[in-house]
Structure formats: structure tokens, C-alpha cells
Amino acid sequence: MQDSKYIRLGLNIDHVATVRNARGGDSPDPLRAAELAEDAGVDGITAHLREDRRHIADADIDRLMDVLTVPLNFEMAATVEMRAIALRHKPHAVCLVPERREERTTEGGLDVVSEASRLSDFIAPLRDVGCRVSLFVAANVRQIDAAKQIGADVVELHSGAYCDAHNEGRFADRDHEFEAIKEMSAYADELDLEVHVGHGLTFGTAAAVAALPAVKELNIGHFLIGEAIFRGLKPAILEMRRIMDEARS
Ligand code: PXP
Numbered sequence: 001m002q003d004s005k006y007i008r009l010g011l012n013i014d015h016v017a018t019v020r021n022a023r024g025g026d027s028p029d030p031l032r033a034a035e036l037a038e039d040a041g042v043d044g045i046t047a048h049l050r051e052d053r054r055h056i057a058d059a060d061i062d063r064l065m066d067v068l069t070v071p072l073n074f075e076m077a078a079t080v081e082m083r084a085i086a087l088r089h090k091p092h093a094v095c096l097v098p099e100r101r102e103e104r105t106t107e108g109g110l111d112v113v114s115e116a117s118r119l120s121d122f123i124a125p126l127r128d129v130g131c132r133v134s135l136f137v138a139a140n141v142r143q144i145d146a147a148k149q150i151g152a153d154v155v156e157l158h159s160g161a162y163c164d165a166h167n168e169g170r171f172a173d174r175d176h177e178f179e180a181i182k183e184m185s186a187y188a189d190e191l192d193l194e195v196h197v198g199h200g201l202t203f204g205t206a207a208a209v210a211a212l213p214a215v216k217e218l219n220i221g222h223f224l225i226g227e228a229i230f231r232g233l234k235p236a237i238l239e240m241r242r243i244m245d246e247a248r249s
Contacts, residue, residue, distance in 0.1 A: 007210050007248050008043035009241055010073055012198075012221025017047075017055035030056065031063045033225075033233060038070050040237040044092070046219050048075035049082065051099060058085070065089045073134070073219065078115075078122050087129060094126050095134040095156060095219075109138035109158045112146035120150035127151065134196065139177075139184035148191045155188050156196040156219065157181050159209060163200030182212055189214035203227075203243055210247035218244065 016030040034045045045068055047056045064072055071092030076082035077099035086094050096119070098110050112119060112135055123133045134154035137143040147155050162177035185195045197209050198219035209215060220240065227236040 005248050007215060007244050008217040009041075009237070009244060010044035010046050010196075010198075010217055010219040011037045011042045011224060011237065012046040012048070012075075012219055013037070013225070014046075014048050014055040015222055015225040017057065017060060021055060030060050031067060033228075034064060034068060036233050037237055038068070040234040041241060042070060042237060043217070044071045044073050044219075046073040046075055046095070046221065048097070049085065051077060051079065051081070061085065061089060065091065074131075075136075078110075078119060083122065083126065086126060086131060090129050091131060093132040093134055093154070094123075095136055095154075096123070097136040107160070109140075109143060110135055112137060112143050112150065112152075116146050116150050123151060127153075134194075136198075139180040141184065141187060144184060144188045144191065144193065147188075148193055152193065154194040154196055156198050157184060157188075158199050159197050159201055159205070160199040162209075163202065163205045166205050167200075167202075178208060181209060185212050185214040203239065206240060207243050207247040210244040 013030040013033050016028050016033040020028055047060060047064060049056050049061055073093045073095050074086055074091040075095045075097055078096050096110060098108060126133055132153045134156050135147045135152045136156045136158060137147060139157045144155055159181060162174060162181060165174035165177055181197060188195045194216050195214050196217040196219060197215050201218055201220045202223040206218060210218060224236050224240060
């Protein structure tokens with residue numbers, strides 16, 4: 001049983017698949033990483049099946065659905081192809097993200113305001129089969145209002161700009177971006193949207209976000225998979241868990 005102070009940690013395993021795909025073959029196996037992460041106490045696993053299959057593959061999703069004991073957060077673009085895959089698997093959650101072929105990673109949030117009507121129709125069948133629908137958005141009041149209006153269950157606030165500003169020593173920008181996450185997490189929580197935060201989080205940036213009471217989950221990938229090279233995946237996860245718990249207490 002998780003108390004209201006508890007903040008969940010989801011591990012994104014995409015970049016285990018990135019390393020595997022650099023050579024082809026089966027190693028390192030994202031499923032093995034997911035199992036180790038479960039063992040280390042993560043609360044969920046995220047995998048992003050991109051249109052170009054650059055990291056996670058269809059077979060990875062099949063295997064994760066078969067084996068995982070924690071919820072799978074299936075990250076995907078709002079396309080007909082991806083929705084058919086999600087409807088077949090019925091994962092715990094579907095997180096919709098914008099996707100551009102030429103981007104290195106998910107660079108911005110969804111424009112829910114402009115796409116409200118299409119997204120509203122898009123998510124209805126997913127909600128009908130019991131998937132929680134999460135929308136990856138900027139910490140912006142109009143996007144959050146639109147997410148609520150079309151019936152999303154969750155908003156995941158994009159922390160990329162906050163983390164970039166922190167890493168580049170632009171502290172005024174960092175503080176400005178953090179304020180937006182702080183205010184918008186409280187705003188979304190008041191609207192009864194569950195609030196997650198993700199993108200670019202590290203040991204140095206996660207604590208401030210984890211301390212925000214409205215934030216219920218952090219989703220972290222690239223940094224923890226990279227840190228695993230140096231200290232191992234389990235110790236990296238346990239250190240992040242410690243930082244989050246300390247921030248929350
Ligand atoms: N949340 C969402 C919606 C994402 O798209 C990503 C990146 O795929 C993450 C969290 C994790 O970001 P990072 O790999 O930078 O920790």
C-alpha cells in the first residue's frame with residue numbers, strides 16, 4: 001500500500017534497446033533490464049515504440065506484456081498503427097507523445113489545444129478498454145485545460161527545458177522552468193488530473209520535482225541507463241529512489 005506521500009518511479013528502458021540495436025542481436029536485453037528494475041523496486045516500466053522502431057521493437061512490447069509484474073506505461077505517437085497495438089495489448093497506461101522522425105528524442109509536449117478534437121476521438125477506445133491515458137505536455141495552463149477537457153487521466157509535464165537549463169548553468173531559466181512545473185502540477189492536481197513529470201531528470205534535478213506534493217510519478221530513462229554503466233542498474237535506481245524519498249519526506 002502506498003501512502004499519499006509516496007512518489008512513484010518509472011524506469012524508461014528505451015536506451016537499453018538503443019545499445020542492443022547498435023549491434024543487432026539480443027544483447028543487452030531490455031526485458032532483463034526491466035526485470036532487474038522490478039527487483040530494485042521501480043513502480044513501473046516505460047517503453048516507447050516509435051514509428052521508426054529505432055529502439056524498442058514490437059517483440060519487446062509483447063515480451064514486456066507477458067512478463068512484467070509492474071504496470072507498463074506504453075509510450076506512443078497518436079497514430080492509427082500505434083493505437084491498434086495498444087488495443088491489442090491493453091497496457092496499464094498509454095502515454096501519448098509527439099513524434100518527429102528527425103528528432104533525437106521527444107523534444108516538446110503534445111499540442112493538445114490544436115488537436116483537441118482528433119485526440120479526443122483517438123483516446124476514447126483506449127479508455128474504453130481500461131488503459132489510463134496520459135498526455136505528455138508542456139507545463140502550460142492551456143494544454144492542461146485541453147487535456148482535462150478531452151478526458152485524459154494523467155498529464156506528464158515535460159521537464160526537458162528545466163533540466164537543460166540546470167545542466168547548462170542557466171539558473172534564472174532553470175528557476176523559471178521549475179516555477180512553471182510547480183504551478184502547473186498544482187493546477188492539474190486541482191483539476192483531478194494525475195500529475196507525472198519526465199524527461200532529462202538526473203540525480204541533480206529530480207529532488208526538487210519530487211518534492212512537489214502534486215507530482216505522483218517521475219519517469220526517468222536516459223540518465224539512469226547511462227549511470228548503470230558506472231554503478232550498475234540496481235544501485236542507480238536505489239540512489240534515485242533514495243533521493244526521491246528524501247525529497248518527499
Ligand atoms: N517521459 C516521456 C513522456 C518521454 O518521452 C521520455 C523520453 O522518452 C521520458 C519521460 C524519459 O526521458 P529521459 O530518457 O530523458 O529520462
